[in-house]
Amino acid sequence: MMVVRLGVGALSDEMRQIAYMFGRRNIMPTVVERDRIFSWDDDLFRGMGRAGLLALPLPRSDGGREMTAFGTGLAMEGFGHGAGDAGLALAWAAHTLLCGVPIARFGHRQLRRRYLPGMCDGTRIGAFAGPEPASDTVPTRIGTRATRRRDGWHLDGEKTWVVNGPIAHHALVLATTPTGRRH
Secondary structure, eight states, X not given: XXXXXXXXXXXXXXXXXXXXXXXXXXXXXXXXXXXXXXXXXXXXXXXXHHTTXXXXXXXXXXXXXXXXXXXXXXXXXXXXXXXXXXXXXXHHHIIIIIIIHHHHHHSOHHHHHHHHHHHHHTSSOEEEEOOOGGGSSOTTOOOXXXXXXXXXXXXXXXXXXXXXXXXXXXXXXXXXXXXXXOX
């Protein structure tokens, strides 16, 4: 597997081209066979981490690249065109954008240190558990409840789907707490 490291100072268009070439060389040759046998390849995901793709919008202090949303989007677009693997692109987006970015933005220091370095290098896979059966028309209607207990948090509810659930090491779960806040 060819790995090209993404530099912090590279221009957005360069990022798109690097991601395109990574997908073309490393993902595209195996996409048809992996789809045929419904296979997940941990080595491909870790390769994306080694190339810096999984770390693009995350903070440098946690192993990330601190790329802008625009630059990250361009890199994802390039990867999508080069790789031809919509499932892997979705796994990347859920892992990095729906799980990693909220941890980076809202997580306390200990939480960020626990999860983000492994998410950046691809050794830990994040999942996103958001939608619920009752919230199909109103995304902010969250029925899952989180209650603080001595040993941690207790979750009670139901999710419609969990992106990366079968392959993930941890998940970001949308839930409400009994503080009276609506969101």
